[in-house]
Amino acid sequence: MTLNLTDQQRxxxxxxxxxxxxxxxxxxxxxxxxxxxxxxIEGYSEMFIGAFGSGDALIAxxxxxxxxxxxxxxxxxxxxxxxINIGAEGQMVLGGLFTVMAALYLPSMPSLIMIPLVxxxxxxxGGLWGFIPGWLKAYLKxxxxxxxxxxxxxxxxxxxxxxxxxxxxxxxxxxxxxxxxSARLPESSDLPMLFGSDRLHIGWLLAxxxxxxxxxxxxxxxxxxxxxxxxxxxHAARYAGIPVRRTITMALTLSGALAGLAxxxxxxxxxxxxxFSDGSTLGFTGGAGFNGIVAALLGxxxxxxxxxxxxxxxxxxxxxxxxxxxxxxxxxxxxALNGLVVVFVVAADRYRTMLLTTxxxxxxxxxxxxxxxxxxxxALGSVYDPAPKGTHSYDNEDL
Amino acid sequence: MTDRSSPILEMKGITKRFPxxxxxxxxxxxxxPGEVHTLLGENGAxxxxxxxxxxxxxxxxxxxxxxxxxxxSLDSPTDAIExxxxxxxxxxxxxxxxxxxxxxxxxxxxxxxxxxxLKAVSERILELSNEYGLDLDPSAVVWQLSVGERQRxxxxxxxxxxxxxxxxxxxxxxxxxxxxxxxxxTLRKLTxxxxxxxxxxxxxxxxxxxxxxxxxxxxGAVTGQIPVEGATRESxxxxxxxxxxxxxxxxxxxxxxxIALKVQDLIVMGDRGVIAVDGLNLSxxxxxxxxxxxxSGNGQRELAETIAGLRQSExxxxxxxxxxxxxxxxxxxxxxxxxxxxxxxxxxxxxxxxTVWENLLLIDYSSxxxxxxxxxxxxxxxEHSQDLVDTFDIRTPSLxxxxxSLSGGNIQKVIMARELSSSPTVLVASQPTRGVDIGAAExxxxxxxxxxxxxxxxxxxxxxxxxxxxxxxAILMISEDLDEIFGLSDRVAVIYxxxxxxxxxxxxxxxxEVGLMMAGITTxxx
Numbered sequence: 001m002t003l004n005l006t007d008q009q010r011x012x013x014x015x016x017x018x019x020x021x022x023x024x025x026x027x028x029x030x031x032x033x034x035x036x037x038x039x040x041i042e043g044y045s046e047m048f049i050g051a052f053g054s055g056d057a058l059i060a061x062x063x064x065x066x067x068x069x070x071x072x073x074x075x076x077x078x079x080x081x082x083x084i085n086i087g088a089e090g091q092m093v094l095g096g097l098f099t100v101m102a103a104l105y106l107p108s109m110p111s112l113i114m115i116p117l118v119x120x121x122x123x124x125x126g127g128l129w130g131f132i133p134g135w136l137k138a139y140l141k142x143x144x145x146x147x148x149x150x151x152x153x154x155x156x157x158x159x160x161x162x163x164x165x166x167x168x169x170x171x172x173x174x175x176x177x178x179x180x181x182s183a184r185l186p187e188s189s190d191l192p193m194l195f196g197s198d199r200l201h202i203g204w205l206l207a208x209x210x211x212x213x214x215x216x217x218x219x220x221x222x223x224x225x226x227x228x229x230x231x232x233x234x235h236a237a238r239y240a241g242i243p244v245r246r247t248i249t250m251a252l253t254l255s256g257a258l259a260g261l262a263x264x265x266x267x268x269x270x271x272x273x274x275x276f277s278d279g280s281t282l283g284f285t286g287g288a289g290f291n292g293i294v295a296a297l298l299g300x301x302x303x304x305x306x307x308x309x310x311x312x313x314x315x316x317x318x319x320x321x322x323x324x325x326x327x328x329x330x331x332x333x334x335x336a337l338n339g340l341v342v343v344f345v346v347a348a349d350r351y352r353t354m355l356l357t358t359x360x361x362x363x364x365x366x367x368x369x370x371x372x373x374x375x376x377x378x379a380l381g382s383v384y385d386p387a388p389k390g391t392h393s394y395d396n397e398d399l
Numbered sequence: 400m401t402d403r404s405s406p407i408l409e410m411k412g413i414t415k416r417f418p419x420x421x422x423x424x425x426x427x428x429x430x431x432p433g434e435v436h437t438l439l440g441e442n443g444a445x446x447x448x449x450x451x452x453x454x455x456x457x458x459x460x461x462x463x464x465x466x467x468x469x470x471x472s473l474d475s476p477t478d479a480i481e482x483x484x485x486x487x488x489x490x491x492x493x494x495x496x497x498x499x500x501x502x503x504x505x506x507x508x509x510x511x512x513x514x515x516x517l518k519a520v521s522e523r524i525l526e527l528s529n530e531y532g533l534d535l536d537p538s539a540v541v542w543q544l545s546v547g548e549r550q551r552x553x554x555x556x557x558x559x560x561x562x563x564x565x566x567x568x569x570x571x572x573x574x575x576x577x578x579x580x581x582x583x584x585t586l587r588k589l590t591x592x593x594x595x596x597x598x599x600x601x602x603x604x605x606x607x608x609x610x611x612x613x614x615x616x617x618x619g620a621v622t623g624q625i626p627v628e629g630a631t632r633e634s635x636x637x638x639x640x641x642x643x644x645x646x647x648x649x650x651x652x653x654x655x656x657x658i659a660l661k662v663q664d665l666i667v668m669g670d671r672g673v674i675a676v677d678g679l680n681l682s683x684x685x686x687x688x689x690x691x692x693x694x695s696g697n698g699q700r701e702l703a704e705t706i707a708g709l710r711q712s713e714x715x716x717x718x719x720x721x722x723x724x725x726x727x728x729x730x731x732x733x734x735x736x737x738x739x740x741x742x743x744x745x746x747x748x749x750x751x752x753x754t755v756w757e758n759l760l761l762i763d764y765s766s767x768x769x770x771x772x773x774x775x776x777x778x779x780x781x782e783h784s785q786d787l788v789d790t791f792d793i794r795t796p797s798l799x800x801x802x803x804s805l806s807g808g809n810i811q812k813v814i815m816a817r818e819l820s821s822s823p824t825v826l827v828a829s830q831p832t833r834g835v836d837i838g839a840a841e842x843x844x845x846x847x848x849x850x851x852x853x854x855x856x857x858x859x860x861x862x863x864x865x866x867x868x869x870x871x872x873a874i875l876m877i878s879e880d881l882d883e884i885f886g887l888s889d890r891v892a893v894i895y896x897x898x899x900x901x902x903x904x905x906x907x908x909x910x911x912e913v914g915l916m917m918a919g920i921t922t923x924x925x
Contacts, residue, residue, distance in 0.1 A: 220774045222765040229761060233750040238709060239741050240761040241730035 021348035050322020051315035065314030071292025074258030081251035087148025089289030090155030095260025098125030126260015134252025138245035181276030413462035440616035485562025495542035576914030656685035659873035665715035677897035690888030698897035736824030751803025808856025
């Protein structure tokens with residue numbers, strides 16, 4: 001594809017590709033809606049209104065987006081270090097449990113001190129659940145995908161045990177109902193509300209702050225530099241004297257810490273102000289530990305774009321429920337629609353990277369053969385393989 | 400003898416475009432039976448593209464290929480093989496765990512249907528092997544064979560498929576001088592039989608020794624097609640580059656100072672758990688270049704990595720600038736004064752997806768001069784990077800360009816700039832100009848000390864190495880390129896099976912002498 005575009009135009013086209021991909025996915029979803037006998041235009045407008053059409057809708061979307069953004073930001077950190085963290089669910093659970101314990105066992109304190117402390121407890125819990133697989137990967141070469149998934153399972157059992165045993169609400173024992181949930185946390189740990197709303201707490205603000213801070217961390221500090229260097233080429237990083245193992249451990253710890261913070265906010269910002277278990281992580285996290293990965297990928301593994309993508313996914317979830325109610329389609333369709341968005345965005349990403357890199361002017365003749373290690377590594381090799389990890393390169397592009 | 404008056408192969412008006420690059424520009428090329436037609440040119444000149452078109456790996460945009468006078472369409476290597484084209488790849492395409500006979504029969508129909516016919520294959524291999532002096536045992540397992548033997552398996556593979564036209568893509572790159580001689584004997588037997596050979600190399604003395612005709616490519620176009628008679632190294636280099644090239648750099652005699660790098664009784668295990676460096680001793684003084692010559696795989700890589708702290712030694716000591724750094728972390732060894740230009744630049748030396756400035760910062764990223772309260776001072780960083788880009792004449796559209804999109808020579812200059820910017824006491828440079836153009840598509844204008852020179856990438860890297868040697872850096876240069884070794888080194892150490900076979904003076908030693916030592920044969924005066 002040889003389009004004659006200026007840099008500026010090329011960049012605009014490139015950045016509109018993910019948006020177009022979302023539209024393409026919705027178009028595909030429209031066909032499914034038609035097949036189910038529903039009116040897609042009506043359905044989608046209900047969906048949009050349900051997600052963004054009113055103050056309440058917007059708040060619901062933001063509340064859904066909050067854990068996605070925390071987790072997504074953590075995923076950005078891990079993936080940028082080339083560490084695949086699938087354990088955000090478990091890290092959220094640990095964050096929640098630590099928050100519950102801090103809130104219940106700490107002496108009573110004013111909110112101003114209490115809230116930071118319970119959130120910090122969540123950070124520590126999630127961080128611990130990230131540190132373990134991080135350390136195992138860095139020092140014992142344990143595959144982090146396996147270990148993080150397995151730790152999700154451990155986290156669920158730990159949650160069930162604690163919420164049925166030591167942390168169970170004493171009233172549940174008195175009443176004999178024994179529902180696995182904690183006592184109501186002290187009011188001093190309730191998250192403050194924004195704009196006088198009775199639902200919208202400071203969690204979203206905190207998440208946006210974390211995303212911005214992560215952007216600075218990754219692109220403006222030596223630590224972030226090290227982390228990205230390790231993620232892109234571990235060997236070269238090691239050759240340059242960068243402590244690779246420590247960096248990998250730190251990346252997964254930080255990633256877990258942010259997921260833990262998501263769990264803490266879910267607990268301290270919940271309407272019941274307690275943590276309960278339905279025997280799986282999903283009941284507590286709402287799947288944010290997995291959906292956050294998708295939000296991060298859709299955001300091009302860039303923390304600031306992840307703010308937008310988490311809102312989009314929050315909107316899809318909330319709006320999807322409205323769509324379901326409005327045109328009477330099965331909930332499976334909503335799940336399928338989310339999946340379609342992901343597939344389209346990821347598939348379209350190749351074109352975006354191509355547009356940003358197949359720029360004849362930037363492209364010098366690449367060595368024939370030898371240097372890129374492959375048999376067919378001629379000029380072709382570099383042109384068609386711009387992002388070897390299949391991820392993204394928004395990097396230092398201005399937003 | 401077959402009819403030698405009509406060509407086996409004619410390629411007419413071949414044009415091939417890649418995005419932003421004209422790889423082949425209206426190239427005419429032919430091969431007659433019984434001749435060695437050499438394709439000569441820099442990296443990126445279009446040699447590999449041309450033979451890949453012939454081997455069915457790329458379609459040509461324009462032009463036609465005729466074999467035995469008939470237009471053929473070559474859409475895959477299978478087509479090419481059917482038309483009698485064989486290719487000996489630079490990287491061998493063999494399954495290491497299979498025997499020679501099994502490798503040869505891979506992909507061929509068996510005469511016994513679903514069952515293998517290895518016995519028949521083995522017999523034929525022995526026949527071919529005797530006929531051409533290839534000396535191969537069909538039942539040997541490939542991973543046990545030497546590099547030279549593996550290459551002969553590739554040749555057998557092609558002959559077994561009845562190739563009349565053989566493409567040899569840099570076949571000598573991995574061989575010792577003696578193995579090269581043996582290969583040439585085999586190749587001459589093949590041409591005596593009326594086969595045609597296409598030889599790709601940029602080692603000029605080999606080209607002159609083997610070729611019948613030489614076609615020189617530059618930037619995708621043919622710049623000359625001449626018979627070997629009357630051609631000289633200088634004339635060929637001039638055709639490749641388009642101007643006179645200095646094949647050996649000028650340098651003043653060394654003035655070695657105190658010992659800066661000292662390796663004693665070093666024993667290091669290789670990746671396969673066998674001893675790679677075997678009780679090695681060497682020392683490099685400030686202000687000298689010690690060249691390590693040897694066929695790759697004789698412990699060079701392990702030696703360099705151990706010095707840089709990337710590999711642990713079993714025993715022995717390493718001192719950098721008088722400090723014992725045995726077993727220390729890479730960062731600590733760097734702090735002691737070591738800089739390291741690794742062998743594989745894209746894997747170990749640079750981060751392809753990082754920008755030029757990020758790659759230049761890879762070592763100094765936490766230096767206080769680039770930080771203000773913990774955050775990068777981009778102004779200072781970019782200024783420093785721009786300085787390095789200017790000093791090392793790194794050809795890049797901008798500092799923000801990703802390093803991986805630069806040419807090999809420019810990537811190497813990025814690495815050199817980064818490593819030398821710390822004014823190291825010791826520099827370990829592995830294969831500093833491998834894959835870098837000896838004469839390049841782009842010229843480098845640069846004022847050096849007192850001359851105004853136009854230098855190619857490789858010349859420039861060599862000049863930089865000598866500049867730093869003159870500035871009292873101790874340089875350990877590991878190279879498989881004997882021209883480079885003889886041209887730059889003040890002393891030459893030859894490594895064989897993890898030991899230094901001897902140290903010679905490049906002014907007085909001959910290539911043959913060094914070649915024998917590279918093959919493990921000690922000469923008396925070494």
